[in-house]
Amino acid sequence: MSDKSGIVDFAKELAKLEIEILSTGGTAKLLKESGVNAIDVSEVTGFPECLDGRVKTLHPVVHGGILAIRDNQAHQKTLEELKITLIDLVIINLYPFKETILKEGVTMEDAIENIDIGGPTMLRSAAKNHKFVTVVTDPKDYESVLEEIQEKGDTTFETRYDLALKVFQHTSHYDALIASYLGKDKDSFENVITVTYEKIQDLRYGENPHQKAVFYKEIGKQLGTLVEGIQLQGKELSFNNINDTNGALELLKEFEEPTVVAVKHTNPCGVASAANIYEAYNKAFEADPISIFGGIIAANEIIDGRTAEKMKNVFLEVVIAPDFTEEALSIFAGKKNLRLIKLADIKMKNAKALDMKKVAGGLLIQDVNSGLLDKTEVVTTAKPTEEDMEDLLFAFKIVKHVKSNAIVLVKNKQTLAVGPGQTSRIWALQNAIRNGEHNLEGSVLASDAFFPFSDCVEEAAKAGIRAIIQPGGSMNDEASIEACNETGIAMVFTGMRHFKH
Template structure:
């Protein structure tokens, strides 16, 4: 099991030709290795003056079917899979004229790169699914006792270096490590194809994005490290951030994801920065109109829409200036200099991160005076990812992403009074923001701004009380009457006491999912207080 294996014959067939000419030349000139090769790889090596035996001469069979069939042959796979220590294997190889192949150097058709192109056709994608390459890699990796397999150009120097030390041989340990790398690559490749094909089927069926992800029986996540972080949630925790690789980004990333955003300035993002920036960025993209979210510890302490983002920022900041200190600002439009001047000069607000599609040059000029402020440009504000995953002890939870995509025509209005147009606008605003508040969640809004938030309490009436108190404080601070308020609840009211609390604090309209066994009591409470209420028939928990 631990013996070295001398390399006498190598099969080289690569899409990524980085370094392959120098690798092949060293194999031939330094170690006398015979090279077998295919198509474009053979042409590149021959052009460089490296002696090559074309695959059709080795197998005695021509390439056919537009190159779909060229290495799927017993002389290739027999030469890879034969056990050199088996008399029967070697006798059968001799009987059928099968020569041993000691090294396979293969990397695959660039499927992931192909399907990442916006205009790629189904037929072109299919033709970039490699069949022979993975087959050779897997055969060689299975027989790593006797065969060296290389699927990554970064391993060329490692293999050559070991051959120089061991007189043209590789060690068993190296062969096993390279084999393990092969199976990781082929697993990721096959999963990328599966995800792409399912995504294509979803597009054909025009399935809504919030329900188009159907959890499979098996699911392999392919992640690539984006960067190491200084630490995790706390300084004693090690951490790194990973991005979805290649085709995985189609379901795990939006069109304008946080990971991959351009960091224009500022210190490296921390683990907590990334969590909060992600929550803020997802929240602000729920709105079509200009919107600003100020988020702290995963909750939107400031939220507003307006005719422009500077006005939206002013109104969001006014919701809770105390909590806004040290928060994250998310904007769904290009950031103008006026917005920066308002938070930096007028309000003197300390901000950890500001994230937006883009920034005006004059805004960046002013932001540059706060060198530690992290400035992220995502390039757009479109769409959401399709899935989200959370690790738990022993596995992962996987679900489709929650978005506010309810059809208003399907809402029900169970109370005597229906909401006015102004109340309806505030209810829909509150409903979108409430989705981003930690459950149990209550959000009170007025005139397109979230003025009171009750997040994460173990019972809903305490969340309602907290939201009402903050709304009252906000109204006093802004000099407006604490009346005509709209309230959103992320799940149903279990008792009428929630409605009674809200009524005492100026709420005149409520939006909630409904579905409680005591809905009738809550409807009666609303009628008693002349409150208009909407049932959406969908909840938005956020744990």
């Protein structure tokens, strides 16, 4: 047993009930030193532990005693002939594989040596035969199991069933960890994929109050992700808080200069970069002072006092940043429900991560969208200025994270309008123009996919947009290029589409 907490007291109480105890290795030694008359398994099997302890319990005497069906006369006759004693209670926890692989500098050899073989085999044997056998793998269950045995002479079938289920959950998690670790350097998608997560918290509800929800995390260090964030104040994060904050983080990682991202319902509503985080926040707020209400703020630089002073004047759900100054924390302390999250490695990208989408009856898996563009090809007579190109690339980074069909309008590294989630691209542009409160003259436009018609160019010209960036690749590209040339708009093709569904 790797986790020996509580086992001595548990064993002592079992001994008082005249239950014979078998044990191995270090656990047997601990029990004997603690005054428990434990019998070494090798005395029962007649075979010593060997191969540095790799083989201890893999023996018919052990597994026969666990797996025999008690009300099967043929099984009982076989046990009698082979002089095998029944084993009614199995208490095991496994080699610490997870703890081993989480250590700094762990070698493959260390990891392999901490793959338990005999333990899972006994657990699975006992769990399979739970009609008759009680199996315990979690020290937290010692007390309740002991109480049942003391009161009733045995555990109930319901208890044995629940413990068996817990075993198979535990061993499948254990095996999935091993498979994940051994395959961590593989780049291709395997024919079979097994993923495992551990619960962080039960959530009050899901996307809506009538839906139940839980938050799980991947195993190991996930630097730069929300699961590594430290909540400094505020209410417990909700399902929507977590989902929206994750969306804000994904977009924020596109930028190196001081940047603030405001998100509402996973779509950015205000994004801006500036010389410092104070200016970036002011620009992000001014981009859409209406939609930011009840939104999420993500910043890639430390939040200082003057920035916090500005933020406190608007209702925000979450503010996440690499850190907060003492002055900022003092200011935010007056807004007790505001969730503040410190994420030290907020700029760290996760290029090897997978994007998973659950569908009814299946799972879609793809690489994360870590690319931005294949090229920057100017396809029009008009050429974008250096400032135009900076804004075009800024806008293209943002439109990549807006639900399709998506349009983003930008000027001076500040979003002026965002048109998300429309079934027609022209509608996305029209909504952005209609809903924006800014003068769009001299702004630039980014589209997540190509223009199938020239209508978007014509609409952009009416609004005073001076440059467009889009993937290109439509059979009708020439129509859009010609419309740009007629209206004096510069257009850049990137060769990379960014649908987000």
